[in-house]
Amino acid sequence: MKIATYIISITALVICVFNVSKIDFQAPLQNESFTALITAIAAACAILIASLLRISKKVDRVVKTKV
Numbered sequence: 841m842k843i844a845t846y847i848i849s850i851t852a853l854v855i856c857v858f859n860v861s862k863i864d865f866q867a868p869l870q871n872e873s874f875t876a877l878i879t880a881i882a883a884a885c886a887i888l889i890a891s892l893l894r895i896s897k898k899v900d901r902v903v904k905t906k907v
Contacts, residue, residue, distance in 0.1 A: 841897060845890040845891075
């Protein structure tokens with residue numbers, strides 16, 4: 841599970857960087873720039889979710905060792 845969350849995070853980071861490079865900052869809500877903005881936000885959310893999963897698994901391991 842740990843390796844899977846790292847792979848998901850790295851893939852989402854690559855997607856986020858790619859889409860941020862596609863955003864036209866003069867008009868971020870126009871045409872393809874809007875799609876790139878939404879996809880970059882979704883990739884950032886995927887990174888956040890994978891990080892939360894890693895942290896929750898770590899907390900679960902610590903709690904199980906103390907019990």
